[in-house]
Amino acid sequence: MTKFTDLGLAETILRALSDEGYETPTPIQARVVPAMRAGHDIVGIAQTGTGKTASFVLPLLQTIQEHKRRPAATACHALVLAPTRELAAQIEENIQIYSKFLQLRSAVVVGGAKPGPQVRQMAKGVDILVATPGRLEDHIASGAIRIDQTSTVVLDEADQMLDLGFMPAIRRILAKLPKKRQTVLMSATMPSQIRKLAGDFLRDPKEISVAPQSKPIDRIDQSVIHVAQSEKRDRLVSYLQSQTIERAVVFTRTKHGANRVAQVLDRAGIAAGAIHGNKSQSQRIKTLDAFKKGTAPVLVATDIAARGIDVDGVSHVINFDLPEVAEVYVHRIGRTARAGASGTAVSLVDESQRGLLREIEKLTKMSLPSLDGSTPDLPEVEPEKPGRNRRSQNSKRPQRRRRHGDKPARDGAKAAGQEQRSQAKKPQAKKPRKQEQSEVTTPKPNNSNRRRKNRSGAKQASGGNTAGLNRMLGNIDRSSQKKTKRRSA
Ligand code: AMP
Numbered sequence: 001m002t003k004f005t006d007l008g009l010a011e012t013i014l015r016a017l018s019d020e021g022y023e024t025p026t027p028i029q030a031r032v033v034p035a036m037r038a039g040h041d042i043v044g045i046a047q048t049g050t051g052k053t054a055s056f057v058l059p060l061l062q063t064i065q066e067h068k069r070r071p072a073a074t075a076c077h078a079l080v081l082a083p084t085r086e087l088a089a090q091i092e093e094n095i096q097i098y099s100k101f102l103q104l105r106s107a108v109v110v111g112g113a114k115p116g117p118q119v120r121q122m123a124k125g126v127d128i129l130v131a132t133p134g135r136l137e138d139h140i141a142s143g144a145i146r147i148d149q150t151s152t153v154v155l156d157e158a159d160q161m162l163d164l165g166f167m168p169a170i171r172r173i174l175a176k177l178p179k180k181r182q183t184v185l186m187s188a189t190m191p192s193q194i195r196k197l198a199g200d201f202l203r204d205p206k207e208i209s210v211a212p213q214s215k216p217i218d219r220i221d222q223s224v225i226h227v228a229q230s231e232k233r234d235r236l237v238s239y240l241q242s243q244t245i246e247r248a249v250v251f252t253r254t255k256h257g258a259n260r261v262a263q264v265l266d267r268a269g270i271a272a273g274a275i276h277g278n279k280s281q282s283q284r285i286k287t288l289d290a291f292k293k294g295t296a297p298v299l300v301a302t303d304i305a306a307r308g309i310d311v312d313g314v315s316h317v318i319n320f321d322l323p324e325v326a327e328v329y330v331h332r333i334g335r336t337a338r339a340g341a342s343g344t345a346v347s348l349v350d351e352s353q354r355g356l357l358r359e360i361e362k363l364t365k366m367s368l369p370s371l372d373g374s375t376p377d378l379p380e381v382e383p384e385k386p387g388r389n390r391r392s393q394n395s396k397r398p399q400r401r402r403r404h405g406d407k408p409a410r411d412g413a414k415a416a417g418q419e420q421r422s423q424a425k426k427p428q429a430k431k432p433r434k435q436e437q438s439e440v441t442t443p444k445p446n447n448s449n450r451r452r453k454n455r456s457g458a459k460q461a462s463g464g465n466t467a468g469l470n471r472m473l474g475n476i477d478r479s480s481q482k483k484t485k486r487r488s489a
Pocket of ligand 1: 021022023024025026029047048049050051052053054
């Protein structure tokens with residue numbers, strides 16, 4: 001088995017890893033670190049949870065520490081592009097952790113934060129710049145940063161960038177980088193556009209793919225509570241009060257819903273914070289910090305805001321609203337039962353969501369038991385007619401997912417905002433509540449229209465298996481690895 005000491009990393013880096021409780025490299029680290037050190041371009045197929053961040057950060061740090069070359073004013077040696085502010089912040093946090101015994105400058109530039117402090121941080125030049133594409137382009141245009149001396153670029157979660165409409169920006173940015181450079185592309189999936197991007201911009205890349213170690217879905221105790229829509233908030237409060245919660249993530253469909261649920265919980269004496277696309281960067285950081293520290297152990301979030309948040313010790317995932325697409329359910333519940341722990345996932349299901357529940361049960365090939373033994377005291381949903389679009393059973397819900405061809409967004413949060421604007425222009429089915437608009441939901445396995453999504457759900461339900469679901473959960477089971485909490489936790 002590869003050891004960190006086999007990877008040619010400096011003692012200062014090894015010490016930081018050891019302080020962090022890392023004992024052995026994960027499979028992606030064992031393969032990407034040497035390949036990057038050898039100067040190869042890389043296509044890495046790996047999901048969050050596999051240790052992919054350290055796999056590209058460690059060789060960047062090693063190179064920087066070997067060269068001891070200060071970056072020129074407003075230039076950066078290495079550039080890491082990420083689809084969302086949260087992921088960018090997390091990458092930067094990892095850089096800080098692994099480089100704590102090194103002398104280097106890093107900065108994170110993302111939308112939703114004031115540009116001034118970012119400009120000042122970049123003025124003297126930085127070793128590693130972590131950025132979302134839209135804000136980076138703004139800074140390039142204003143001359144706050146130049147990338148003509150950048151020798152390594154990493155595109156993290158390239159498939160998410162594609163989903164969020166960043167491909168044109170990525171191509172423009174790559175075209176501005178020096179021809180002689182190292183390019184690393186990380187993606188959980190490899191849709192054809194990502195393959196094409198790699199073909200156009202990478203030189204003879206090494207393809208490194210790691211199957212995430214499965215996290216048994218049976219370690220997650222799943223159940224549902226059948227409840228009328230009007231009683232959901234009270235039921236959520238009573239459920240949370242009945243449980244020993246280490247940390248809980250409550251998923252809502254809309255941003256307004258997230259705010260309201262957080263308020264209700266707070267009023268009931270349950271410390272909670274809401275996180276979604278309308279929150280400012282500083283509010284998000286504060287809320288996430290309180291969640292990590294456990295001072296506000298309940299985080300109410302929309303899918304897009306929760307994407308990329310990596311916090312261990314989530315004991316409960318609660319679906320206040322079921323997701324529109326069954327696969328998203330699997331991603332949501334994968335927030336719990338991390339790092340070898342077990343977890344609980346509970347879904348509050350009202351009468352309008354019974355069709356969605358059936359789709360989830362088909363996909364997971366399990367019937368989700370009712371927590372309190374209650375059966376829904378509700379009329380049966382009209383059976384589906386053969387050949388009819390399965391969406392029809394929920395036809396009162398508006399079409400919410402972004403379609404290909406919608407205007408590309410400049411960053412994750414703007415993507416959500418633009419989604420709302422573009423949806424406003426489209427003919428829509430009647431909305432259940434006129435003031436509510438949901439954030440973009442971008443499930444991984446299939447990102448075309450809903451009709452295809454439903455077909456894929458049906459296919460997985462009939463032909464899939466638990467291993468496939470575990471793959472979707474995609475988080476490394478590090479039960480054998482002693483991992484201390486992050487400094488920030
Ligand atoms: P990532 O896939 O980069 O998001 O990493 C997922 C989690 O695994 C993070 O909490 C990291 O701190 C942790 N991690 C990464 N590499 C290792 C390792 N070699 N040993 C233990 N934990 C790790």
